[in-house]
Amino acid sequence: MLASNLDKKKYKNICLIDTNAKIGSKIKVSGGAKCNITNELVTSNNYLGDREFVKELLKNFSKDDLLAFLNKNGVTPKINPKIVKGTYFCNTSQDVIDMFTKITTHVKKYLNTTVLDLDFDKHFKIKTDSKLIEAKKVVIASGGLSYSMLGASSIAFDIAKKFGHSIIKLEPALVGFTVQKEQFWFKNLAGISMPVFTFVDDKRIEGSLLFAHKGCSGPVILTSSLYWKKGKMAIDFLPKQKLESFLHGNKIISSALPLPKRFIQEFLLSVELEDKSVSKLTNDEKTKLLLLKNYEFSPAGNFGYTKAEVTKGGINTDEINHSSFESLKLKDLYFIGECLDITGELGGFNFQIAFSEGMICARELNK
Ligand SMILES: Cc1cc2nc3c(=O)[nH]c(=O)nc-3n(C[C@H](O)[C@H](O)[C@H](O)COP(=O)(O)OP(=O)(O)OC[C@H]3O[C@@H](n4cnc5c(N)ncnc54)[C@H](O)[C@@H]3O)c2cc1C
Numbered sequence: 001m002l003a004s005n006l007d008k009k010k011y012k013n014i015c016l017i018d019t020n021a022k023i024g025s026k027i028k029v030s031g032g033a034k035c036n037i038t039n040e041l042v043t044s045n046n047y048l049g050d051r052e053f054v055k056e057l058l059k060n061f062s063k064d065d066l067l068a069f070l071n072k073n074g075v076t077p078k079i080n081p082k083i084v085k086g087t088y089f090c091n092t093s094q095d096v097i098d099m100f101t102k103i104t105t106h107v108k109k110y111l112n113t114t115v116l117d118l119d120f121d122k123h124f125k126i127k128t129d130s131k132l133i134e135a136k137k138v139v140i141a142s143g144g145l146s147y148s149m150l151g152a153s154s155i156a157f158d159i160a161k162k163f164g165h166s167i168i169k170l171e172p173a174l175v176g177f178t179v180q181k182e183q184f185w186f187k188n189l190a191g192i193s194m195p196v197f198t199f200v201d202d203k204r205i206e207g208s209l210l211f212a213h214k215g216c217s218g219p220v221i222l223t224s225s226l227y228w229k230k231g232k233m234a235i236d237f238l239p240k241q242k243l244e245s246f247l248h249g250n251k252i253i254s255s256a257l258p259l260p261k262r263f264i265q266e267f268l269l270s271v272e273l274e275d276k277s278v279s280k281l282t283n284d285e286k287t288k289l290l291l292l293k294n295y296e297f298s299p300a301g302n303f304g305y306t307k308a309e310v311t312k313g314g315i316n317t318d319e320i321n322h323s324s325f326e327s328l329k330l331k332d333l334y335f336i337g338e339c340l341d342i343t344g345e346l347g348g349f350n351f352q353i354a355f356s357e358g359m360i361c362a363r364e365l366n367k
Contacts, residue, residue: 015108015135017115017128020151023104024097026143029150035093037070037077038063038355039348040086046349048173048226049342050317054353061356063088069359073099083219084207084347086125096224115142118159139325139334139361141354144311145170154307155316156339163175164329166316168341171228172308174350176217177299180327185270186211192260193218197236199294201227206239223345225302226312235295237263243293247278247286257292267292310350313340324364325357336361 016023027035042063044054067088070077070255074096090096110128116333117127118138126133139298142156157167179186188213196209198220199284205227207220224233237259246256254264268275271288280291315335319328327333336357344350 007066012106012108014106015110015133016104016127017110017113017133018151019112019114022097023054023109023111024093024100025150026147027096027100027351028093031087031089032347033093034089034091035077035096035351036084036087036089036348037075037096038066038088038352039084040079040088042086042349042352046067046345047342047353048312048344048346049340053322054342056246056322057353057360059358061359063352064350065359066355068351069355070096070099073103084223086214089345114153115155118162118333120163120333125251128208137332137334137365139336140339141335141337141366142170142339144314144338146172146308146311147343148305150323156185156335159333160315160327160335160339165319165327168316170311170313172302172305173343174222174310174346175302175304175308176212176213176221177225177228177290178301178303179215180298180300182270183297185266187213188266189263192263194237194260194263195239197239198224199234199236200224201229201233203227207248207261208320209235213297217303219337219346222309223347224341225308226345228299230298232296232298234297237267237292237295243290247289248280250277250279252277253281253289259292266313309346310338310343312343314339323360324360326364334361334365341363 030036032093040063042058044051044058047054067077075090077090080087080089099256113128116128118130119125119127124138126135126138139177140156140159143152145152145154161167167267190210190213192208193208198205205220205223207223208218209220210218247293248254253268254261258265265275271291273285273288317340320335321328325334325336327335337354338350342353344353
């Protein structure tokens with residue numbers, strides 16, 4: 001949370017408040033400690049929320065603007081599309097934290113300080129667990145509810161509600177799915193990963209699925225969780241391939257199909273189909289196998305906020321000035337970052353939008 005203190009000179013009149021002892025704890029662990037900071041292919045279609053607003057944000061501070069800013073400050077991310085297409089990873093996350101430490105040298109920092117409440121009476125009074133801080137302007141960038149062990153709290157939403165904002169339903173996202181009884185066979189495959197397509201809410205998502213002790217996870221499922229609204233979704237376990245092309249000759253099913261053996265064995269058990277020669281399959285049995293191309297199921301739920309990389313939903317962006325991020329309910333109060341109702345897919349999209357919002361807001365405050 002950034003506050004602009006009363007009666008001090010530019011730069012020195014900015015202060016930063018964070019509950020953690022060090023800045024950037026989420027950055028530190030992001031992208032496997034290599035911070036997946038943006039994506040070459042980013043468009044507004046990678047986000048949930050007001051897409052027109054996202055389009056505007058990406059135009060006003062694009063991925064090229066972000067890369068130029070990072071390069072200028074000594075951070076040189078490189079494309080590494082191993083997990084998700086177009087992803088930029090840093091050499092290490094620490095590079096990004098060092099950059100922020102350097103560019104905020106003149107900012108007074110209140111670390112180990114938790115904001116408890118915000119009042120307004122002629123100017124802002126920020127109530128923390130150790131002191132009262134007064135400010136002319138307040139920027140709230142306190143994130144969502146995910147990963148409370150890294151400092152997350154509900155403070156942005158509490159303050160927004162207090163000053164009359166509406167909150168679009170908050171839910172864990174970029175998170176694995178728990179499964180219902182019919183899919184308990186997923187759990188027997190914990191640790192196995194395979195490329196799939198998922199079909200969720202009119203989206204086809206491509207990527208790697210990881211079977212887990214609680215159900216399923218992996219990049220493709222994390223992005224699917226962003227779009228999933230309770231109910232059915234489907235998986236194509238043979239992406240870009242036709243089942244029929246493997247059903248010739250005398251091989252048994254588990255040898256004929258280009259899938260992990262343990263996976264196909266568990267799948268066959270789940271559909272009560274014997275692992276027999278593909279030449280002996282009846283039409284009914286072929287229909288069962290066709291489920292591999294369109295396996296419909298309803299997840300039971302998800303792994304929750306402790307595992308979710310982000311929180312979807314948030315402060316209604318209709319109540320925020322789109323050029324400055326100032327609240328339309330209270331002058332001089334600003335909201336940026338994950339606390340707003342804009343959430344990106346897995347692949348660097350969430351840092352990109354947090355940077356776009358932060359930069360646009362900062363330009364406005366600098367005027
Ligand atoms: C494990 C993990 C990995 C991720 N990896 C990636 C990735 O590689 N690429 C990507 O694009 N996104 C990634 N994300 C998502 C990304 O980290 C967030 O979307 C992004 O950090 C949001 O930025 P923010 O500034 O809005 O909030 P945050 O980065 O969450 O920062 C909020 C800050 O506010 C502080 N705070 C909260 N409440 C209070 C309070 N009451 N008082 C004082 N301080 C408070 C917190 O301590 C925190 O420092 C990842 C998330 C997680 C959890």
